[in-house]
């Protein structure tokens with residue numbers, strides 16, 4: 001089965017061709033530079049860029065995969081959650097292609113797609129062409145951590161296509177915490193990758209920041225208190241930002257607080273639910289310390305760990321296509337061809 005998948009839920013315009021669990025191509029056009037000027041994603045600008053980029057990105061995905069539109073068996077797109085006017089661009093375009101080709105259309109929940117991206121492994125060959133879905137034959141029940149700029153959640157994935165959300169953030173997402181505390185330090189948007197880089201040469205024990213909800217029995221997260229405590233800390237220690245080493249120490253200390261909460265709560269949920277596998281995806285999972293700490297913690301408690309590979313942590317259409325194919329194979333009921341976007345579609 002050959003599927004064209006489209007993702008435009010936030011600030012990445014992406015199209016991918018997936019065939020029989022293989023990612024034949026995965027083109028991603030990021031708008032990070034455009035939004036950096038404004039310190040965050042501006043929805044109208046994002047939608048305009050999606051409109052401008054979608055056709056070239058889709059053409060490039062088809063070209064890289066070496067197929068023509070007439071060879072497609074189905075079309076998929078992100079239906080939600082996300083920015084309404086951004087989602088609309090990719091979703092409506094995908095429906096139009098499905099209509100024109102008279103092929104099935106699959107609307108996908110963006111977070112559900114993240115749940116399966118850690119099961120996409122790297123075979124040989126070129127970057128996109130080497131990516132292969134491990135398939136549900138390799139599947140194990142798992143606790144999945146999704147951490148991005150907009151979301152932080154723990155999900156129990158009980159079996160193929162069956163999941164239950166255990167907890168999510170009650171205020172800011174972890175990525176937002178990286179970005180906003182970084183902004184206070186004068187770092188460019190999105191600050192997460194820069195904090196990751198600076199923290200490598202910083203002392204994570206230099207400054208002590210709160211670990212919100214770490215000892216709370218539930219699986220919810222909260223990061224706004226940590227953000228506020230960094231704000232007060234900088235208000236009381238403004239000279240610190242004149243010292244490059246102190247900035248590195250601050251980055252390492254803030255990162256340590258975020259990472260400790262994410263790792264400990266994930267491992268606790270995994271132990272409590274009785275699964276033997278932990279998976280993780282989303283932009284923040286690019287963070288090297290977080291990847292290392294998850295590896296150490298899983299090793300210590302005997303969990304198999306599957307981290308989405310970095311190119312699939314951030315938003316991409318490949319994961320949308322992989323999940324769409326699994327849904328088609330499982331004959332899951334599909335939305336009607338004129339279905340609407342669902343910007344507020346949270347996983348249950």
Ligand code: KG4
Nearest residue numbers: 148149150175190192196283284286287314
């Ligand atoms: O999943 P994503 O590309 O977009 C959505 O938010 O949906 O995630 C972007 C987030 C941003 O907050 C960014 O700062 C964060 O992921 N991020 C990182 C790193 N790379 C990206 N945070 C910490 N360390 C990183 N290396």
Ligand code: ZN
Nearest residue numbers: 148282314315
């Ligand atoms: Zn995402």
